Amino acid sequence: MRDFDYVAPTSLQQAVELLAKPAGQARPLAGGTDLIDHVRNGRLSPDVLVDIKKIPELNLLEAGPNGLRLGAAVNCATIAAHQAVQAQYTALVDSCQIIGGVQIQSRASVGGNMCNSGPAADSTPSVIALGGRCVITGAQGTREVAAEDFCTGPGKNVLKPGELLVELRFPAPAPHTGSHYRRFIPRNEMDIAVVGIGVSVTLDDTLKIITAARIALGAVGPTPILATAAAQALIGQPATDETYQKAVPLAREVATPINDMRGTKDYRIHLVGVLLVRSLQAAVARAKGECPNYKPGH
Amino acid sequence: MAKKRIVSTTINGDAVEFLCEPRQTLLEILRDVLEMTGTKEGCGNGNCGSCTVLMNGKPVTSCLVLGVEAEGVELRTIEGVARGSELDEVQQAFLEGAALQCGICTPGFIMQTEALLACNPTPTEEEIRFHLAGNLCRCTGYDKIVRAVQCAAERRAGACHK
Known part of the structure; x- marks a missing residue:
């Protein structure tokens, strides 16, 4: 592998100083499951890797009345095992259980998944559906970006050279809220989404009417897509299959998939409808406190 | 060449120190430096799981871990599974x-x-x-x-x- 130096700062300030180099020369290392492979195969050629796993802010995982704070370097296995995340931010657990295999989940982080900015990233639609905000720090200070605005193209995002994604912040879900992420792949595990959909749904006190919803589509455009009109069509409507079907054409309308080896445009557009109905059914079941008929990978 | 450094870790219950370049993977360290060749290299990019070891109890593909990241962690490899001459x-x-x-x-x-x-x-x-x-x-x-x-x-x- 290419020769590079390694530093493991213990403060955010040190990390920002170390990363303030011309573009590409210094790279943050979280789980390394993409980075180390990309350095080995020559796709990236950094001179220094800045291990961000020893910085307290990047390891934060705290849920409370003000919401969830998720440090950008926290690995998928830790997130999926966290009780409050399981109870209130379930779509994140769905994502973290199907990114790579178990070995990858021990290392890979949701922050890293977002920073790689793959259009088919499994965690980004969940982060968007749950209303996540990205806290970014650099030499110029700290700023926040909504998760749906973070990715700008395949492998591209709003991070400027030297900037670091520090944490993801999620609002506390309202009572009777459920969320879900599911993807379609031609096998049960270890594959890249042909289409992936993350949804979050809130019901009224009767558990019959939808009062709020967010829908995010993955792998059907250059970036994950927030399907605003489709979500809007659910508001004030009964939580039934008939309602979900009304959102389907609106979600399909904003999908701009490509033909590739994983699926054709038409097939992906079709899948958007199938997966949207299934993910809404599961999210609504969770909002009612029921256990949906879902197993990771199916 | 980036400076080599000494990494202190625990492997199968034993304290181990090794000298490591930042670019060496944990897999390379195990096999080529420590001569613990029980851990195998398959694909070398995290897809095949042949190089799986336990790091602080969690399974990782050691081809996607840097040797320097092993500082202060507990590793378990295939060499530490048997109890003496008795297979587990x-x-x-x-x-x-x-x-x-x-x-x-x-x-x-x-x-x-x-x-x-x-x-x-x-x-x-x-x-x-x-x-x-x-x-x-x-x-x-x-x-x-x-x-x-x-x-x-x-x-x-x-x-x-x-």
């Missing part, structure tokens, strides 16, 4: 069930099975297949591996009841 239940079940042919993937499968049984001592077949999805075997067709894991789990459960 997982190894014994793989051997008796012929859950291997060429054997290159086997240390990874055994480490991944150890991780599974540590957190889920009585997995269903579906859970076994899901948990082992990150380990590839091009010889067996997986059925004998799944049966060996079931057998090891049953034997451990039996041992606990005694």
